Amino acid sequence: MFSIIKSLWLVFLHLFRKKATIQYPEEKAYLAPRYRGRIVLSRDPDGEERCVACYLCAAACPVECISLDAAEREDGRRYPGFFRINFSRCIYCGFCEEACPTYAIQLIPDFEMGEYNRQNLVYEKEDLLIDGEGKYHGYNFYKVAGLALGNKAKGEAQNESPPVDPKSLMP
């Protein structure tokens, strides 16, 4: 008996609390930057695609909704020739972001992807690639990797000494 009265009293008190419900879509909820929503492909600080087509996101994906195919630019930089995410399968687990060694693939605080036609949930690279760096600023994979690239010769990456002359025996 007492617990029923207590419950009624508590419900009555809630009448005077601040409302949790908001008038979506006119009003939007706050989403933390690390909220796992729509997936994007970002660019490095130089404006180049960050994705190097290493296939790790595809391997990590538990529903196997990511597929891509590597292609190579003339200067040796690898990029995804196509990059496809089937969002009708995606479970927004964020494993792909965790697996990505270049910070290319990121989940952003946007979940408004409703479609009447399921086919429209298949996103290609043009739909995924954004113009900015996304959540992770300043990282450029090729500045760290040992691979030489068009404008970066051997020994020019971070923490590298200049190339060795193999024909010299000097220490």
Place this chain on the structure above:
Amino acid sequence: MATLHIDGKTYEADPSKNLLEAALSAGLDLPYFCWHPALGSVGACRQCAVRQYRDENDKNGQIVMACMVPVTDGARISIADPEATEFRSSVVEWLMTNHPHDCPVCDEGGECHLQDMTVMTGHCSRSFRFKKRTFENQYLGPFLNHEMNRCIQCYRCVRFYNDYAGGHDLGAFASHNHVYFGRHEEGVLESEFSGNLAEVCPTGVFTDKTLKGHYSRKWDMQSAPSICNHCSVGCNTIASSRYGAVRRILNRYHHDINGYFLCDRGRYGYEHGNHPDRPSRPRLRSTKQSGLEPETTEVLAAIGSFLNEARGIAAIGSPRASLESNYALQALAGREAFSIGIAEASSAVLDALVAALREAPGGPASVRDIEHSDAVFVLGEDPSNTAPRIALALRQSVRQVSIKHAAAHRIPRWHDRAVRDLAQGRKGPLHSAWPAQTRLDEISKSAFCESPNAIAKLGFAVAQCIGEDSSSSSSADSPLQKQAKAIAADLLEAEQPLVVTGTALESEAIIDAARAVVSALAKAGKSTVRLAGIAAEANSIGAHLLQGQALESIVAKVMNGECDTLIVAENDLYRRLPHATVDALLDKLSKLIVIDCIPSSLTRHADAFLPAATIAESDGSLINCEGRGQRFFQALSPKENLHATWDWVGRIQVECQRSDTNPWPDLDTILAKMAADCPELAGIREAAPGAGFRIHNQKIPRSPRRFSGRTSILAHESVHEPKPPEDKDAAMSFSMEGSALQPPAALVSHYWSPGWNSAQALNKFQEEVGGPNRGGPPGLRLFPGGQNGRPHGSPSTESAATPDQLLAIPLYQVFGSDELSNHSAAVRERSEPLAFSLSAKTADRLGLADGDSLSLRIGEQKLTATVRLDPVMSENLIGIPVGLSDTPVTYLPLPAQANVCE
């Protein structure tokens, strides 16, 4: 067998092995880098450290390198010992100090031995704070990509390339932590086995360059066991595909054939299937004008009416097509009107070879037998160019003497450096007889460079010397006699002598001579003597066993009006007959139907064309030069309009109302029909498990379990995922679904084992390290040997060329003489342009110098090319490379007399 105690458990181990091999054979995980089952141990990387105890009372023991310690009975070791574990982890940390941050863009990533070993040792974070050393890379040709920063200095590359494969242009440069592996200057790696470096290298220094062009990770590739169809050795391969195209070829271990290594023609020839001009749609000449592409059903209906209206049908198969495809054509046209597509002369030589292989004591020698021979006589073959994997085996055969020498000094075979140092370059006898210079000359004791007739004479002389008492040498002996005596003495002295012969010089006499040598040796008490034969193409032996007619008799049938409709499968007649003959044949024919997988000169003339699936896209069987029937399987389900030739022929049978339904809807049915029609080929059904084979009611997956993108690959076409294609021909599924247990060796589509992502996981697929495949090597040998059939020949008395005439002989190029691999861009880049080889003396007589242009008339045909001087060729011989695709004359009946045109 010795007893070995590892971490308190007792194992049986082979005392001829070292502790590392014993531990791996016992199924334990022990990291290693520099040791390789085929290359042995050098103890360079210090990675396989274990603690060894003297006896059960020894509590301290000592750290030893497992790869450098032989197995002894009662030995006690510990892999899990904390100090040994820390030692191994420290070694990896030290190797990783300079290793770049490359894994995401490294082609080895995901199948990298260094990654596996790093995880296995438990190292995860480097404490090295200083700068990484870097190297410049080199251009190494179209086959390999070089990324020297990744090197961990294990020395496997130079040990394979120089010590094992006999290369000269890869070396270790500089010193201390600057050691560099590359060429003395940028350039193409010369050895035809360079591609193996991609598999031998434990990390990503050498990677497959053709794969780099269309890169996909190992875990993403759908693979199937395949057979190399670029020569007659029949090496086992793994064909891997992604997004509907073959992406690479990997070695598939076969204990008796290719072992751990492939040649570059086999590894890189696969791209004929990715050729931009590959015909991939059925075509009809009648609709060509309108520019409309006919439907498959329309083309098949047209072919059906061609055949129904025909006065007579003839079919021409091919020694490069599968046994099933050839059989299907034979069933369509009948035995009398079917040819395997080789000319009469070649057919006779092939017949002699098959007879020799049937007769060979103990059956034809496998590549492994060749490796273990200690005296070799190569009679009229150039294995480096016609069967490169056999040449690699011959390079190991000359080492047998040093291995035996080392064994006498109690040095085990795996102790590679010690065995080589003790031998001091001493080589066993390899005698070769081939008209021109070969790459094996550098390891040969003698090279006999004369005309095919003289080579046959030498063979018969050797046989005679073996039969007689060869110790007496008289001064009256001719040089040929002297050489024959030396060869006979070497063969008689050997424990396991071997004769290698083949069809390269198109001479029956040479093959008869080889048979004579073998039977003389057998008579002289050498029961261990072996014979190895080399045929021209992947399925020459198999096609021959179907007993087709010679190509000329089919031509005659057409010319005399008996047949007016011809169906040609996977055969470019312009490479088999003189141009004029083919042109006349085509004029006479009313309808020509062509089935092929490459754009050949014949396809242009076809009234109806059907695109065939390549070997990686189809199922079937091949019989290699050892007489071993082997099965290959589809690595991918090809596009809708591509089918295996035998499948097309089955559909044609329905169209021309010979049968209500496809007579062979699947592989097992056609194999059963073939077995019924050709009892000799019945055994071929045992070459691999049939389509009904299951492990716990499950098929065997073609893709690794980590295969990605299943719900996305086809999502752009439709978001509703289609069912994976069903395979009615094989016990394998086109997905990652199926049994996770290890399949029989004939169905292994990729090497993977927990903790072992690289190809080194192979250790888990063998009975013991370096031993036979689990469950026995796949394939079935059809020739048990010892069958006598053909009378012994004698040297032909044909006179040599008159002094003013030249004898043109065929020469072969490893990159260039094979029709299919010529359509692969990387192999084509390595092929050399047409050039005539002749001796300096002959050139002098003709007033020519190196690089001059020369025109020759051979029969009806005229050929112009530059001249290249050959230092060993004899006078009046002229070598002409055959099979090249960039020449106006694609067929020459060589050897033949050649006249110099003014």
